[in-house]
Amino acid sequence: MSNKILEIQDLTVSFDGFKALNNLNFSMNSGELRVIIGPNGAGKTTFLDVITGKVQPTVGRVLFNGNNLKKTPEYKIARMGIGRKFQTPRVYLNLTVRENLNLVCNRNKNVFSTLFKKPQSTEQRTVAGLLETIGLEAKANAPATLLSHGEKQRLEIGMLVAQSPDLLLVDEPAAGLTDEETENVGSLLLALAESHSIIAIEHDMEFVRQIANDRVTVLHEGSVLCEGTMEEVQNDPRVVEVYLGEVPE
């Protein structure tokens, strides 16, 4: 039996009759780095919303490690091991980089243990290690609001890792970055892919080529249009028609 980390069956999400996702089937193995592409309005972000519990499916179900996520609140899904990075970097601007990581690192996130327990030394070591991984050691004690856009992206990815999730969901990590920063984020993702399963949603084709060494899924109008390696996908006439036609090749 193959080890499926995520399985989505017959998923439909409709907002007042508009079907953002339409009878979508999807599955991925544990340890995989999957890139999802698709034109605007294909339902990519809604797809992540459903997995993380922000939006409830109208029909169908989402299985994470075999558990149905129906009606599970976001924070429980996060504790089960799904971490999500948002499209625009969302870090706590008034906290320092170290505090940002430290908050997420917390092993027990109940109210009273957060209030009464001192952070453990293992957690502090995790934070120190993460600071090194994301390359923000010098700015560890700077408030996150002083970071550049790219640094915020890296910090947010660091925060995801601090959660030690099994599955990372990354929404357009390269949006608004310079070429150099994009490359940095790309190699960071590739490094993380060695120990995590990752779903990355992306628009930037250069970036997709950098990270997609596994399978790519194309979404169109709320369902999966096709799936395969980057090579196969690029040469699929349907994909060219809806999406890749514009990309010079």
Place this chain on the structure above:
Amino acid sequence: MDFNQAIATKTKKQKKRKRIIEISIVVGLIIIFVIILPSVLPAFRLRLLGRFLSLAIVALGIDLIWGYTGLLSLGHGIFFALGGYALAMHLKLQLPDGQLPEFFTLYGVRELPWFWQPFYSFPFTILALIIIPGIVAALLGYLVFRNRIKGVYFSIITQAALLVFFNFFNGQQKLINGTNGLKTDTEKIFDILVSSSSVQRTVYILTILVLIVIYYLGRWLTSGRFGRLLIAIRDDETRVRFSGYDPTGYKVLVFAISGAIAGIAGALYTIQTGIITPSVMNVAFSIEMVIWVAVGGRATLIGAIIGTLLVRLAQTFLSERFPEIWLFFQGSLFLIVVTVLPDGIVGWWRNYAWQKLQLLLGLRSQTVTYPSLESDFEVQQEKQKLSVKDE
């Protein structure tokens, strides 16, 4: 690696020095407020100051829920009144056996309502004036936060709750003397008249002690991981959820603590005012509490105290000399704070004035040629390492 250790010991030393400075400031303030002011000020003024200090306690509670957690409550009058009424009921019951507080006979009530009974006990009263407002706040908070109501809607709901309580208390002549409220000045506590100078002075000192305790409670709550999570909830609640925290519990707890603090403040205020009426639950008073925090500086704690004292002292001073301009002053004060000092007085001092002052006094040298070096973290890190090496 030993650099890091050296830096750590250095910051430890700096922390110790800071702590000593802080303790001496606190001791100095205690001497001024507890020893000097009572001997200088006339009893009437001292009583007024005691009331302001108890209002500063509510402001601390509002700072916790608004300044740190970002939930603007316009209903703290409820908790303030609950605390005040709890203590006033106890004082009203200091009567010979078999007698009822006189207002009951006025409305033809012959038997003490059941919920008055436990207030014969002093320890129960003290517990009640903390716990009842806390529980009411927790219940209200739970219902609101569980449904993810926030922002303006939260403010409106707290204000609506305030109006409900206000009207309810106003209408209950037979239970709590309705609009007239409960007068405490003519009652006795431990067989001494409440309005006597010895009781008033004790309460004044008690108020200062409570203020200090609550201030440090606030510091403790906001300094560790818990406090940073409150700021995180304020800045980006969705992110907090996706990091595996359930914000509801945190918000309920802080709102309950904030309500309990308001209850304590209400009790201290009542005994130093001499009466509690439902009018402490009018809309304007609860909004004024928010203004104190805004003037002093949100999320600074000390700012809440400074803001309350400044606004209230200014109010007393101006309304005595120029009664007609006070309202204009209050309005313009709020406008100035919102437009010119969005971080309040303390925020302005920390972010701007203190640095300017240091420059003027020559305590800090400024890099003129490349001022950006001062704010470059990598340069600063190197500098720190080098300075440790030199020692």
